[in-house]
Amino acid sequence: MNFACENPAGNADDSGAAQDAIRAQVIDQTKCVVVKVGTRVLTTNEGKLDLARVDLLAAQLARIADSGRHVIMVSSGAVGAGVAKLGLPTRPVGIARLQAVAAIGQADLIKAYEKSLLRHGYQAAQVLLTKSDLRRRSGYLHVRNALNGIHEFGAIAVVNENDSVAVAELKTTFGDNDRLAAHVAGLFNDALLILLTDVHGLYDGHPDNRDSKKIEVVRDLDGDVMSMAEDKNSAVSKGGMEGKLRASRLANSHGHPTIIGPGRQDDVLDRIFAGERVGTLFIPPKRTLRGRRRWIGSAAVVAGSLYLDDGASRAICNQGRSLLAVGIERVEGTFSHGDVVSLIDRNEQEIARGLVNYRSHEISLIAGRSNAEIESILGHRPYENVIHRNNLVLRNLAETDVTEH
């Protein structure tokens, strides 16, 4: 999506009228809505799964779906629900116990969504995913097909991490549902990502601090904005505001606007879709990734690295060229034709990612050699370039996933 967020002089326009216009445009252009709700929102003060909250959300999801949009819910809360169901005093520590608790709680979570969504006219479809399901191009397309199929059957997908197999997601700080939701939104065009949490949006300091102010709109999610997240270790949830900002940046890099909003406000989704200034809106930059290049830039697993000389780095970064064997100095990793690799310059910086036309051992043999020599070395030359320009994504365009290296 592209947004008219400048005034006639070409400067960023932050007036109330301009913000309203952007909100209206966002809603107007949205065909797919991915709503992610965190554990904090779904947990009552007594530590139980908040069934009334699930019902309020389900009613609003149904209304959005009634408007013809593809609606996907990404819901945390399995561990929280499991802890409550088993009467445990706190979230368990060991991975195996956490996985068991998540599996037990997930049953309650999906039951709650199923009951509530049915009450509002929609079937619930349980989809348990890990990010590795999205790493291979075939898995990525299968998940998209399944989610499209669920929508065509008139049901609403309720997605969560597949906690009993996704050990990394339960263990690490960044592998969480905020990012999973951004990846799910990345499967579709014209998607809006909504991250619901227990605060009204992004504040310029910790929200407990009385001087902190809520930010209405973010146009450039840079390091200054990232540094506003002041997360404290939590026993309830994992992502924190930093995780939400990383997820917003990932979604923005796909061209998807993101709203971090107050999940405990009873009509939060209705208000967002009425174009009200709810939460913090993150507007994507003008140049974003679409289609297969989106997958290359942010979802695919990186199978290896190619180290480039200065000429090749310049050709890739500044001249929009494909990568030729002659500019490759070194190959790292074992990969096959069709895998995604990192391109590294002489300063050891990742400058791009791309889909290779040759296997790693072949590239080792032809690295530094001209195209004319390739056939005599390999016995064949199926491609002129090692990576075609159309299969290359510059690092500054993509928000890559730090947990997937």
Ligand SMILES: Nc1ncnc2c1ncn2[C@@H]1O[C@H](COP(=O)(O)OP(=O)(O)O)[C@@H](O)[C@H]1O
């Ligand atoms: N600058 C900030 N603005 C808003 N919230 C922040 C900020 N820095 C840290 N936070 C914390 O982020 C929390 C929300 O993230 P998280 O704990 O992951 O919740 P959830 O379970 O909803 O995913 C808030 O409760 C708040 O304490």
Ligand SMILES: N[C@@H](CCC(=O)OP(=O)(O)O)C(=O)O
């Ligand atoms: N898959 C886990 C959720 C992990 C997670 O991302 O939690 P949160 O930070 O509350 O969104 C669960 O269902 O408990």
